[in-house]
Amino acid sequence: MRLNKSVNYDRFESHVHGFRLSLLVALIIVLSFILILRLAYLQFSQYKRYATLSLKNQMSIIPIAPSRGIILDKNGVILADNIPVYVLEIVPERVSNLADTLQKLKKLLPSITDDDLESFNHARGRNHSYVSIPVKLKLTQEEVAIFATNQYQFPGVSIKARLMRYYPLAETTSHLLGYVGRINVQELQQVSTTNYRATNFIGKAGIEKYYEDTLHGKVGYHQIETDVSGRTLRVLSKQTPVSGEKIYLTIDSRLQQVAYEALKDKRGAVVAMNVSNGDILAMVSSPSYNPNIFVNGISSKDYQKLATAPDKPLYNRAVRGLYPPASTVKPFVAIAGLEKGFITPSTKIYDPGWYRLPGVTHKYRDWKRTGHGVINLKRAITVSCDTYFYQLGNKMGISAIEDMLMQFGFGQLTHIDLHEEAPGVVPSPSWKRGSKGVHWYPGDTLITSIGQGFMLASPLQLANATASLSQHGRRFRPHLFSHAIQDRGETYDFKPLEEYPIQLKDNAYWGLVAEAMQNVIMSNEGTGYRFGRDTPYTVAAKTGTAQVFSGSQYEKKSYAEIPEALRDHSLFIAFAPVEKPEIAIAVMVENDFVASAVARKVLDAYFQLNQPQEIP
Amino acid sequence: MIINQTRPMYRFTPKSLHIDFPLLGLLVLLIMLGLLILYSASNQNIGMVLRQSLRLFLALGIMMVFAMIPPHKYKLWTPWIFGIGLALLIAVIIMGKIGKGAQRWLDLGFFRFQPSEIMKLAVPMMAAWYLDRKSLPIDLKSLLVASILIFIPAILIAKQPDLGTALMVITAGVCVIFLAGIHMRIVLFLATIAALAAPLLWHVLHDYQKQRIITFLKPENDPLGTGYHIIQSKIAIGSGGAFGKGWLAGSQSHLNFLPEHATDFIFAVNGEEFGFIGGVILIILVVLISLRGLYIAREAQTTYTRLLAASLAMTFFLSAFVNIGMVMGILPVVGIPLPLVSYGGTAMVTFLASFGILMSISSHRILFNNMR
Numbered sequence: 001m002r003l004n005k006s007v008n009y010d011r012f013e014s015h016v017h018g019f020r021l022s023l024l025v026a027l028i029i030v031l032s033f034i035l036i037l038r039l040a041y042l043q044f045s046q047y048k049r050y051a052t053l054s055l056k057n058q059m060s061i062i063p064i065a066p067s068r069g070i071i072l073d074k075n076g077v078i079l080a081d082n083i084p085v086y087v088l089e090i091v092p093e094r095v096s097n098l099a100d101t102l103q104k105l106k107k108l109l110p111s112i113t114d115d116d117l118e119s120f121n122h123a124r125g126r127n128h129s130y131v132s133i134p135v136k137l138k139l140t141q142e143e144v145a146i147f148a149t150n151q152y153q154f155p156g157v158s159i160k161a162r163l164m165r166y167y168p169l170a171e172t173t174s175h176l177l178g179y180v181g182r183i184n185v186q187e188l189q190q191v192s193t194t195n196y197r198a199t200n201f202i203g204k205a206g207i208e209k210y211y212e213d214t215l216h217g218k219v220g221y222h223q224i225e226t227d228v229s230g231r232t233l234r235v236l237s238k239q240t241p242v243s244g245e246k247i248y249l250t251i252d253s254r255l256q257q258v259a260y261e262a263l264k265d266k267r268g269a270v271v272a273m274n275v276s277n278g279d280i281l282a283m284v285s286s287p288s289y290n291p292n293i294f295v296n297g298i299s300s301k302d303y304q305k306l307a308t309a310p311d312k313p314l315y316n317r318a319v320r321g322l323y324p325p326a327s328t329v330k331p332f333v334a335i336a337g338l339e340k341g342f343i344t345p346s347t348k349i350y351d352p353g354w355y356r357l358p359g360v361t362h363k364y365r366d367w368k369r370t371g372h373g374v375i376n377l378k379r380a381i382t383v384s385c386d387t388y389f390y391q392l393g394n395k396m397g398i399s400a401i402e403d404m405l406m407q408f409g410f411g412q413l414t415h416i417d418l419h420e421e422a423p424g425v426v427p428s429p430s431w432k433r434g435s436k437g438v439h440w441y442p443g444d445t446l447i448t449s450i451g452q453g454f455m456l457a458s459p460l461q462l463a464n465a466t467a468s469l470s471q472h473g474r475r476f477r478p479h480l481f482s483h484a485i486q487d488r489g490e491t492y493d494f495k496p497l498e499e500y501p502i503q504l505k506d507n508a509y510w511g512l513v514a515e516a517m518q519n520v521i522m523s524n525e526g527t528g529y530r531f532g533r534d535t536p537y538t539v540a541a542k543t544g545t546a547q548v549f550s551g552s553q554y555e556k557k558s559y560a561e562i563p564e565a566l567r568d569h570s571l572f573i574a575f576a577p578v579e580k581p582e583i584a585i586a587v588m589v590e591n592d593f594v595a596s597a598v599a600r601k602v603l604d605a606y607f608q609l610n611q612p613q614e615i616p
Numbered sequence: 617m618i619i620n621q622t623r624p625m626y627r628f629t630p631k632s633l634h635i636d637f638p639l640l641g642l643l644v645l646l647i648m649l650g651l652l653i654l655y656s657a658s659n660q661n662i663g664m665v666l667r668q669s670l671r672l673f674l675a676l677g678i679m680m681v682f683a684m685i686p687p688h689k690y691k692l693w694t695p696w697i698f699g700i701g702l703a704l705l706i707a708v709i710i711m712g713k714i715g716k717g718a719q720r721w722l723d724l725g726f727f728r729f730q731p732s733e734i735m736k737l738a739v740p741m742m743a744a745w746y747l748d749r750k751s752l753p754i755d756l757k758s759l760l761v762a763s764i765l766i767f768i769p770a771i772l773i774a775k776q777p778d779l780g781t782a783l784m785v786i787t788a789g790v791c792v793i794f795l796a797g798i799h800m801r802i803v804l805f806l807a808t809i810a811a812l813a814a815p816l817l818w819h820v821l822h823d824y825q826k827q828r829i830i831t832f833l834k835p836e837n838d839p840l841g842t843g844y845h846i847i848q849s850k851i852a853i854g855s856g857g858a859f860g861k862g863w864l865a866g867s868q869s870h871l872n873f874l875p876e877h878a879t880d881f882i883f884a885v886n887g888e889e890f891g892f893i894g895g896v897i898l899i900i901l902v903v904l905i906s907l908r909g910l911y912i913a914r915e916a917q918t919t920y921t922r923l924l925a926a927s928l929a930m931t932f933f934l935s936a937f938v939n940i941g942m943v944m945g946i947l948p949v950v951g952i953p954l955p956l957v958s959y960g961g962t963a964m965v966t967f968l969a970s971f972g973i974l975m976s977i978s979s980h981r982i983l984f985n986n987m988r
Contacts, residue, residue, distance in 0.1 A: 016797040017922055021914050024795070024930060025907065031937050032903045036896055038944045042854040043892045050854025054888075061844065 062131065062224055063198035066217030067163055069244030071177060071207060073253040074279075074482055079173050080208070082163040086139040088112075088147065089132040092124055094156030101154060105135065108150055109143050112136045115299060119182050123200070134200060137164065138296050165201060165295045169253060171288035172260040175316035175420075176251065176480070178206020179291035181298075195219050204294065206316075207249065207480060210417050214484060217244035245484040250279035258605040259284040262598040268589035269317035271463040272602055275581045277496040278467075278476030280416070282602065283460070285317040319421040322456035323588055326544035327384045327527075328573045329405070329451030331469060331513045333392065334377055335502075336404030338509045342395045345512050348376045355390035357442055364390050364446050367545075381516035384527045384543065386450050393449025394442065401449060402428045407502045408465040409475065410457050416478045424461055427454035451544060462586035466573045470540070470581035472510040473502035514540045518578050531572075531596040537607050538578040543596060544571030570595035576603055582610075634683040634979035639908045643956070643971060646901045647672055650882075650957035656864045657878045657885040658959070664878065668959055675968040682972025686980045687921045690973065691745060697734070698742040698765075704731035705772045732773045732781045733966045736931065737973070739769055739785045743792035744923035754798050762793055777822050780938075780952040787934050791927040796919075829948050845881065846945045853887035853895075853944060860891030878959040880951060883943040898957075899940065906933035909971075912978040921977045928970040935967075 042050070071080035088109070095101050102120075106112045116136050123133045135157075139147070144159055151157070165180045167173060180201040183191075187202050191212075196202075198219055203209035220241030224234070259270040263286035272282040289306055298306075306314055315321065337343045353371030354363040366372070366386040372379070380388035393401060405411065411426030425431065427448055429440035447453035457465075460478060468475045477497040485491050504510065517540035520528040527543045546569040572595035575584040583606055587595040630637075651665055651672075658664040708731055742765050750758045766789030774782035794803065818826065852866065860866075866888035877885050887895050909929025916922035932955055939954040941947035953960055955967045 013797070013919060017795060017919075018914065020795045020797065021910055021926060024791070024926060025910055028903060028906050028910075028930075028933055031933075032899050034946070035899050035937065035940050035944070038941075038946055039853070039887065039892055039895045039899075042850060042944060043857050043887065043895070046854045047857045050851045051857065054851050054855035 062222045064220040064222060064241050065198035065200070066219060066241035067243045068165065068180070068201070069215040069217065069246050069484075071215075071247050071249060073249055073251045073256070075252065075254075076248070077253045078168060079249065079251070079253065080177055081166045081168060083166040084161050085137065085164045086144050087134045087160050087162040088136040088139055089134050089158055089160050090120070091132045091156050091158075096155075101157065102135070105154065105157065108146060109136065109139075111140075111143065113299060115297060119297065122185065131198075132158070132160065134162070137162075165292075167291045167295075169257070170290045170292060172257055172284070173251075173253070174206075174288045174291040175285040175318065176206055176249075176256075176283050177291065178208040178210075179204055179294040180208050181294050201295070205420065206418060207247070210419055211247055211481070214247065215244040217487065218242035243487045245486050247484045248482040249480050250274070250281065250482045251283070251480065252281050252606075252609065254609055255282040255602060255605055256284060258282075259598070259602045260286065260288070262601040263589070266589050266592055266594065266598075267311060267317070268587065268592075268595070268598070269321055269459040270585065270587050270598060270602060271318050271459045272583055272585045272606065273463050273467055273478055275467040275470045275575060275584045276476070278464075278478045279482070279496075280478055280480050281583065281606070283318045283480070285315070285321070287311045287313045289313045316418075316420045317459065317588065319416060319418055319458055319460045321588065322422055322424050322458055323569060323571070324453070324455060324546045325410075325451040325457045325462060326546040326569075326571055327386075327451055328462060328542045328544035328571045328586075329449075329455065329457075330381055330384065330389055331517060331542055332405060332408050332410075332465060333389055333401060333449050334381055334513055334516075335469075335504070335509060336401055337377070337392045337396055338506075338512075339404065339504050340396060340400045342400070343377060343392060345377055345509075348374055349388055349391055350374050351385055351387040353387070355387045355394075355446070357394065357446070360443075362443070364443070378512060378516040378519070379525075381513065381542070382519040382523050382527075383525050384520075389449045390446045393445050396445075396449075398428055398440065398445045398448060401445070402426050404502075405455075408468055409499070410455070410461055410465060414460055414464050414478050416460060417480050421460070422458060424458055425454055425456040452547065459586045459588045462571070462573050462588075463584050466575055466586060467581075467584035468502060469510070469513065470575035470584055472507060473504065475499040475501055514578055517542055517574075528572075528596055530593070531574075531600050535576075535600075535604070535607075537576050537603070539574050539576045539603065540578045540581075541572060541574035541596070541599070544573075545569070545593075546571065548591065564591050567591040568593070572596045572599045574599055574603065576607075631979070633680065634975060635680065636683075636908070636912065636975040636978045639905065639912075639971060639975060639978075642901060642905045642908060643968075646898070646905065646956050649886075649898060649901065650954075652863070653882055653886045653889070653957065654878060654959055656866065656889055657882050660864065664959060671964060672968075675965045678965060679968040679972035679975070682969050683975035683979065685976055687918070687973075687977050690741065690924075690976070691748075691918075691920050694738075694741045694745040698738045698745075701731055701734040701738040702769060702772075705735065705769060707731075709772060709775060730781075730962050732776065732778055732785070733962050735769045735773060735785050736781065736788060736966050737928075737970055739766055740788040740792050740924055740927035740931070743789045744796075744920050744927065747792060747796040747923060748918070748920040750796075754793075754796055756802075759793065759798060759802070762789070762796075766790070766793075777825070778951070779821075779825050780950040783938075783950065784931060784935055784952065788927050788931040791930040792923045795913075795923050795926050845876065845949060849881050849884040849943050850945050852884040856888040856891040856894075858892045860887075860889045860894055863889050865889060880939065880949075880953055880958060881943055882958050883940050883954055886957075887943075902933065902936045902955075906930070909974050912974050916977050917981065925974055925977045928974055932967060932970070935963075 067082055070078060070082060072078055088105070090101070092098060102117060106117075112135065120133060120135045139159065147159060167177060167179070181204045182200055183196065183202045188196065191202070195216070195218060199216065203212040203215065208215065218241060220239045222238050223236040255272060259272065259282045263270060263284055266286055268286055270282060270284045271280065273280050293302065338345070351366060351371040351373060353369050354365045356363050364386070367384065371387065372383055372385045375383070375385055375388055377388070379385070405426045411424055413421050413423050427444065432438060432440050432444070432454065444453055448455055464478050475498065477499055479494060479497070481494045483491055483493040518538060520526040520541050520543065521531050521539050522533055528541050531539070531541060548566055548568055569591060570589050570593045572587040573585070575581045583603070585599050585602060587599045587602075589595045589598060651669065654668055655662070655665050743762050746762055746765060747754065747758065766786060770782045770786045770789075773785060855861070856866070866885055883895075883898070886898055890897075906929050909932065910926055913922050913925035913929065916925050935952055935955050938947055938950065938952050939958075942949050942952070953963050956964060
C-alpha cells in the first residue's frame with residue numbers, strides 16, 4: 001500500500017519536475033537568444049559606428065573642471081573671485097621624452113620650481129595620459145611671449161587660459177575665507193575622484209574648506225575623437241560642468257575693513273555679530289597674511305616663514321585664539337549669582353582692597369589697592385570690583401559658575417561654520433583632575449570668578465555670550481553663511497539656528513546687568529572711559545585686562561618700561577544700542593590696552609553704515 | 617570463494633571514473649577557448665596563462681573527486697556542509713568587523729578561501745535536501761522555511777559586501793524551489809511582490825551598488841567612472857564585427873582602453889577579436905553545457921539529485937548570462953566573472969566542483985529505487 005502510493009506519487013512528482021525542467025530549457029533558449037540578438041545588434045547594426053571609434057581614431061573623455069563658486073559679502077561685494085590666468089600645461093601622451101622636455105622648459109622659464117615639477121608628477125599619476133596637466137600656474141606676459149616663440153620645440157606643451165582663485169581684499173578676509181591650494185594626496189582620498197578629475201584646487205581653510213562641496217560644483221566632460229597623434233577631430237558629446245554655488249556671507253566687508261584697519265600692526269581679534277540671528281558681521285584676526293600666495297602654490301620656504309613667525313599670522317585668533325576672559329566674565333558670573341540665589345541686586349559687601357579665604361593668610365588683591373568701600377552688584381560690575389566677585393565666587397562654589405558659563409556657550413564649540421574653531425575651557429574640579437592631575441582648591445574658584453586662572457575663551461565665544469546677554473537669554477548659533485545661488489539660479493537661505501535659551505527666575509536680572517554695563521561707559525568711575533561717552537548710540541560694555549605676567553618687578557614701572565611681550569592683554573565686550581540691541585562685539589588685543597578703542601571704531605562704523613533711512 | 621564468484625570481477629573501465637564524457641568534452645572546449653582569449657587579453661602574458669592552467673588542472677582534479685562520491689553521500693552530508701558554511705560566513709563577518717572593512721576571505725594561514733563560494737553549492741543542496749522530504753504540492757510553511765534557508769546566507773554574503781555572489785546564491789535556491797513544484801500562482805504572486813519590493817531593496821544597497829545600477833541605466837551619466845567600462849566594452853565588441861579583428865589584434869583591449877579585460881570584461885575581448893562568430897560559439901558552448909546539466913537532472917533518479925542538478929546547471933547558465941549581459945550593456949555591472957573563462961581561481965573551482973556533482977549524479981545509477 002505504502003509502496004504503491006510512493007510509486008504513484010513519484011510518477012506525479014516526476015511529471016511536475018519534467019514540466020518545470022522544460023520551462024527551464026525554454027528560459028535558457030530565450031535568454032541566450034537575447035544575448036545573441038544583442039551581439040548581432042552591436043556587431044552588425046552598430047558595427048560602423050564602433051569600428052570608426054576604435055580603429056581609425058580613439059575616443060577620449062576629457063574632463064572639464066567646474067568653475068568654483070565665488071564668495072560675496074552680504075551686500076554683494078566679491079570676496080573670492082575667479083580670474084583668468086595663463087597656465088603652462090603638458091599632455092604627457094604627446095611628449096616623447098618627458099624628463100628631457102621638463103628640463104628644457106625649466107631652462108627656458110626659470111620661474112618653474114622643483115615644487116612645480118613635483119606636483120606635476122603627482123597630478124600625472126592620477127590622470128589618463130591624454131589629460132592636459134598644469135606645470136606652471138600664473139605665467140607672466142613676458143613668460144607667455146618667451147614660450148610662444150619657442151613653442152615649436154615643445155610638442156605636447158601649451159599655454160592655456162585657466163580660472164584661478166583671487167581674493168580682492170587679501171589680508172582683510174584671509175582667516176575668514178581661508179584659501180584654496182593644490183589638492184594633495186590625502187585630500188584626494190576624501191573626495192570623489194570622478195568629480196575632482198579635472199580639479200586642481202581644493203579649499204584648505206576657512207569658508208573655502210568648510211563649504212568645499214558647495215563651492216566646487218560638478219565635473220563636466222567632452223567625449224572627443226582624436227587621431228593617432230592625439231589631435232582632437234571632433235567632439236562627440238559634451239556634458240557642461242555645473243558651476244559651484246555662489247555663496248553670500250553674513251559679513252559686511254566695509255565693517256570687516258574697519259576692524260582690520262583698527263587692529264593693524266597689533267595682535268588680536270575682533271568678532272562682531274548680529275544679536276537677533278547669529279549673523280557674523282565682521283571677523284578679523286591680526287596679524288594676517290595674503291591668501292593669494294597660497295593659490296599660486298606657496299614655496300615651502302615661504303610657508304615655513306609664515307608658519308614659524310612669532311606673531312603666528314596663519315592662526316585665526318577670532319575662533320581659535322584662547323585667552324583668559326578676565327573681567328569680561330563678570331557680567332556672566334553676576335547672572336549666575338543672581339539666578340542661583342546667592343546674592344540679590346541689593347546685596348552689599350565692604351571691599352578693603354583684598355579678599356582673604358577663611359583660615360588662609362594669602363590675600364587676593366583687588367585691582368584697586370585701596371578698595372571700593374561698600375559696594376553692591378551693579379557698581380561692582382561698573383567698577384569691575386574683584387573683591388565683590390571673589391566673595392561671590394567663594395559663596396557660589398565652582399559648579400554654579402561652571403553651570404552658568406556653559407549655558408552661555410563657554411567651554412564648548414559654538415558650531416560656527418568654520419573647521420578651525422577651538423572649544424576653550426570652563427574649569428571644574430573634574431577637568432582639573434583630568435588635565436592637570438591635581439585637586440581643585442578654593443583659590444581656583446576665586447580667580448575663575450574674575451576670569452583669570454584656567455578659564456579660556458575665544459573672541460567668538462565672548463561675542464556670542466554677549467549677544468545672548470543682550471537678548472535676555474535667547475541664543476543663536478553664530479554663522480557666516482547667508483545664502484547661496486546655484487548654477488541654475490535657485491537660491492537657498494540659511495535658517496538662523498536658535499540654541500537652547502537661558503531662562504532666569506526674574507527677567508529683571510538681565511536689565512540690571514545691562515544697566516551696570518552701560519555705566520561702565522557712562523559712569524564717572526566706569527572702567528570703559530577709554531571708549532568715550534560721545535557716541536550717538538547707547539552702549540553696554542565690559543572691559544577686561546588679562547595679566548600676562550604678574551611680578552613685583554614690573555608693578556612700579558611705567559607702561560613704556562615693560563617689555564611688550566609681558567604687557568597685559570586687553571579685552572572688550574559690548575552690545576548696542578542698549579534699548580534695542582542690534583550688534584554684539586568682542587575685541588581682544590594682545591599685550592596692548594587698545595581693545596576699547598578698536599571696538600569704538602567698529603561700532604561707530606556699524607551705526608554709520610546702518611543709519612535708519614531718513615524719509616525725504 | 618563462492619561469494620567472490622557471485623560478485624562481478626573488478627575491472628577498470630572508463631565507467632569507474634564516473635565521468636560524464638559529453639559534459640567533460642564541452643567543458644574542455646570552453647576552457648580551451650577561455651585560455652586562448654586570456655592569452656590575448658593578458659597582452660600575451662604567458663605567466664598569467666600558466667597560472668590559470670594550473671588552477672584549471674587543480675579544479676579539474678577536484679571535479680573528478682567530486683564525481684566519484686555517490687549522490688546519497690552528498691545528501692547525507694548536506695546539513696553539515698550547510699551548517700559549516702554558515703558558521704564560516706559568520707566568522708568572516710566577525711573578522712571583518714574586527715578588521716574594520718570589507719572581508720570576504722578566510723585566511724587559514726596556508727590557504728585562503730571565500731566561504732561564500734561554499735554557499736553557492738551548499739544553498740541549493742540544502743534547499744533540495746529540505747524540499748525532498750516534503751510532499752507535493754509544497755505548502756506555504758515549507759516554502760517559508762526554504763526561503764529562510766536561502767536568504768540568511770544570501771544576506772550575510774550581501775553584507776560582505778558581495779552582491780554578485782549573493783544574487784547567484786539566491787538564484788540557485790530559487791531554482792530548487794521552482795523546480796520542486798511550487799504552485800504557479802505563488803510564482804506569479806512572488807514575482808509581483810518582488811517588483812513592488814524593489815524600491816525598498818534600493819535603500820538596503822551600499823552606495824557603490826546604487827551607483828552601479830544608476831550607471832547601468834544611464835552609462836553616459838558617468839563616463840569618467842563606472843560608465844567608462846560599459847562604453848569601452850561596447851566599443852570593443854561592436855568594432856569586432858562579424859569575424860573579429862583576429863586573435864591578438866584587438867586594439868581596444870591592448871591599448872588598455874578596456875578595463876578589467878582579463879577578468880570580468882573578458883567577453884569583450886572575445887567579441888573584439890573573434891567577432892560575432894566567436895561570441896556565438898562561446899554562448900552556444902555555455903548553452904550546451906547548461907542543457908547537458910538539465911538533461912542529467914531529468915534522468916536523475918531521486919528528487920534530491922534532480923533538484924540539485926537542475927539548480928547547479930541553472931546557476932552556471934545564469935552566471936554566464938549576467939556576465940555577458942553586463943559586458944554588452946544590457947544588465948548592470950555586478951561583479952560576476954564569466955565562468956571558466958575569466959582570470960581568477962575561486963569561482964572556477966566552485967563551478968568545476970559543481971560539475972563534479974553533476975557527473976556523480978549522472979554516473980551513479982541505481983537499479984532499484986531503494987535510496988529514497
